[in-house]
Amino acid sequence: MISFTSFDDFIEEARMFHGSASPGLMIGASMVELALHSMGRTKNYHALCETERDLPDAVQLLTPCTTGNGRLHVLSLGRFAMTLFRLQNGKGVRIYLDLGKTAGWPHIRRWALQNMEGGEKEQIRLEHEIRKAGISILSATSVQMRTVFMHEAALGPMSACISCGEPHPASTGQLCRACAGQSPYVPYLPAAPLFNSGRSSL
Numbered sequence: 180m181i182s183f184t185s186f187d188d189f190i191e192e193a194r195m196f197h198g199s200a201s202p203g204l205m206i207g208a209s210m211v212e213l214a215l216h217s218m219g220r221t222k223n224y225h226a227l228c229e230t231e232r233d234l235p236d237a238v239q240l241l242t243p244c245t246t247g248n249g250r251l252h253v254l255s256l257g258r259f260a261m262t263l264f265r266l267q268n269g270k271g272v273r274i275y276l277d278l279g280k281t282a283g284w285p286h287i288r289r290w291a292l293q294n295m296e297g298g299e300k301e302q303i304r305l306e307h308e309i310r311k312a313g314i315s316i317l318s319a320t321s322v323q324m325r326t327v328f329m330h331e332a333a334l335g336p337m338s339a340c341i342s343c344g345e346p347h348p349a350s351t352g353q354l355c356r357a358c359a360g361q362s363p364y365v366p367y368l369p370a371a372p373l374f375n376s377g378r379s380s381l
């Protein structure tokens with residue numbers, strides 16, 4: 180979490196952290212600001228993003244919630260929305276990009292519907308609209324989180340996988356999830372020799 184004195188400060192930090200100050204990240208900053216304001220004075224909250232796109236980085240830059248500390252949950256719902264909620268009672272506030280409020284902001288609307296034509300001029304106009312619109316394109320609703328989100332993720336007993344030998348949650352069985360078929364990697368093949376050390380066959 181980083182403290183910013185201005186929006187331009189945030190843009191600069193966003194460029195270093197995220198690679199660019201993307202429109203989603205800029206709108207995300209306003210969403211986090213509105214959510215924090217709506218939550219009042221509390222530090223003990225978690226965040227949930229309904230898309231992997233941009234929003235998780237806005238949350239990680241502007242709140243103490245990160246994926247690594249378990250306080251940021253990311254769901255692939257495809258909606259440009261985020262929620263801050265209290266862990267004790269699951270009460271929270273959900274902020275979403277409200278299409279009904281984008282009528283006066285044509286570039287933001289086109290961006291939201293992924294209907295951009297592309298080009299530098301359009302990007303500049305979009306950034307200008309985002310800065311001017313601020314939180315006016317957002318809406319907030321109260322939400323009650325499901326119980327499953329109201330517990331800190333705890334590590335249970337671990338055991339060595341009988342295939343790879345690496346520690347993994349014992350509750351998943353003798354094989355770790357990767358060895359049980361969920362590995363993201365293609366199966367390992369023994370490396371072929373790079374060159375013949377013997378005589379040439381030519």
Ligand SMILES: [Zn+2]
Pocket residue numbers: 340341342343344345354355356357358359
């Ligand atoms: Zn394994």
